[in-house]
Amino acid sequence: MTTVPTTTTEPAGVLGALRARGARLRIVAWVLLLVLASLAVVTLVTWQLSVRATDERMDAALRTEIDEFTGLTASGRDPSSGTPFGTVDAVLRTAITYNLARPNEKFLGYVDGVFRFQSRQQSPVLLSADPAFAALVGPVATPTAGSYASAAGEVRYLAVPVTLAGSPQRGVLVAAYFADQERAGADEAALLMVGVGAVTAVLAAVGAWFVAGRILRPVRAVADTARAITETDLSARIPAGASRDEMGALVAAVNAMLDRVEDGAAAQRRFVDDAGHELRTPITIVRGHLDVVDPGDPADVRDAVALVDDELERMNRIVSDLLVLAKAEQPTFVRTEPTDVDALVHETRRQAERLADRAWGVLSSADGFVAALDAQRITQALLALADNAVAHTGPGDRIVLGATVTGGVVRLRVSDTGSGVAEADRDRIFARFARGSGSRRSDGAGLGLAVVAAIAAGHHGRVELSDGIGSGRPGETGPGATFTLVIPWRAS
Incomplete structure (x- = not known):
């Protein structure tokens, strides 16, 4: 007993579905990539602009605070008592007391490089206890703006020297901003945009999946119809929808092509059948007369030869006309x-x-x-x-x-x-x-x-x-x- 080996082949419909799904996934992947790239660019640019605007606002606020201090102490008198300032300490104390610090802003006063005063607002770290910061701003002799890396992140500051006529003390007034904390709003906005972008990307992917399915539906129909067409059955057609876009035009063009192919195949079959019939008739006539011809009768032989000659001439005309009709399909059929x-x-x-x-x-x-x-x-x-x-x-x-x-x-x-x-x-x-x-x-x-x-x-x-x-x-x-x-x- 012999065993016939069998092979398992995946159905054509499954293969077509996998191919269509692969194209669908590629479309979704490209759409998702474009959406994510666009969101990334928008988020990064927005965040950068927000950070730049925050930095410019902090620098402007620092300059404003120093201008207010200069205006407050320009007269050389204590605004509360109207008496002249006696020491640099008094000048720094008055300036820090009368200037209200904003959130994430800090005022500090140094005398002869040693910390003496600061505003009351809470701060992420105590700059007053940071000797590195004191060494940076305490000795300045001219107004100096800069950036300092503290334990709480970047600190943007503006240090202005303070002197008083007749006093040997050298003071420094510092207006400082905790920049990272001030930029927290921009960071939170960027994070919010990232979250919204993620949700948008998911929704875009879902929408792209359904849209790609609708777009590729005629393509799947073309593939299914092509697989349904055989050598003997050319009647399958792609279902025509109401769409009048490029896909609708594709479906109409393919269906029209299939109509022409079916008509051509049917005409070819009829042509072959008719040609076979027309050529078979003279052959049958010739064979029938040759089978009954009497070789010993010269008259019968002459009649048979004449009939064969007539039928051969008829077949020659048929073949000549068939050749002309075959050449009629070629572009060089007519030469004017x-x-x-x-x-x-x-x-x-x-x-x-x-x-x-x-x-x-x-x-x-x-x-x-x-x-x-x-x-x-x-x-x-x-x-x-x-x-x-x-x-x-x-x-x-x-x-x-x-x-x-x-x-x-x-x-x-x-x-x-x-x-x-x-x-x-x-x-x-x-x-x-x-x-x-x-x-x-x-x-x-x-x-x-x-x-x-x-x-x-x-x-x-x-x-x-x-x-x-x-x-x-x-x-x-x-x-x-x-x-x-x-x-x-x-x-x-």
Whole structure:
């Protein structure tokens, strides 16, 4: 007993879902990255501006305090008693007493480098007990601004020397700000922005997830539809929504492409079936006659050879027309060059006269007119129309070739007085392997008019069908038919 090995494959739908989710995650990741980067830049810039504004405010406040001290002591008298200051200590005590310190601000007074006075406001650390700070500000001889790294962080200060006439003491008044504490508001605002930014990023990620899902839905539908299409079933289509944006246009374009592919595949199948049928018939006829031919009877052999020659000629015409129709799909099918239209029509009539005994004629008003045409293809189309007219007429019927130039187009016509084209046949006779019901012969493959339509399309034109030159007049066999090649004469 043999065991057939089995393999487990992941369903295509799961793979498609994973791929779609991967794209969805990438979109969300990029959106989240952009949001976080934007929030980071905004938060950093806002925090920097807030810190700079706080520093400028502290420096301005320090200058204001010193200006107030200068104005208070400029007279040299104690504002409470009106008596002159007797010592530097008195000056410092008065200045610190009359100036109210703001939060995170501190006033200190030094005499001969030794701390003597300070404002009453609480401070994170005692600068008065810091010998390094005293050594920094105590000896200054000119107004000095600076920054000091204390145990509580940065301290921004402005130290001004104080002297009194007749007193040997050298004092220093210091206005100081605990900068890190003063900047706490900016730091808290930055932290709040970070928190709000985090919430915003989460909301943006959630929104991006749903938006990406909606955006990628048509893409998933395209992939699902592509997987649903097989060699034998091309009917699957992408569900079309109400969206008119780029995705809606994509869905419409893909569905239109699938329609063309399905129509082309169906036409190809019909073409192959019809071609096989048309070629199989003469082959069957030839084989049937060869099977019953009597090699000893010269007359029977001659008849068989004649029949085989006729059927081979018929197959040759079918193959030639099929090759023309195949080349019609190529861009080099038509090669135009300046062509004398009137001369082309007269030359084609001379060639058509050999097709059958008919009353051939030319009716042209394009004398001397030159248009960009592929003369060989146009001649081929007119001869095919002439041959078609022969098939629908009898001896003595008229077949007229004509040419006119009107409205920027060249009209090349083949008219006859034959049986005409039935209304039921007019919409289908230009299809491949289609035959009209009024034909006097059955050896055609139904490709002639399809070739004519292909040649007209190659010149950016068309074929029109109307009644012929008979129109039931006395002495004429029928209304006839007129096939007209309508070609823009500027076509290249």
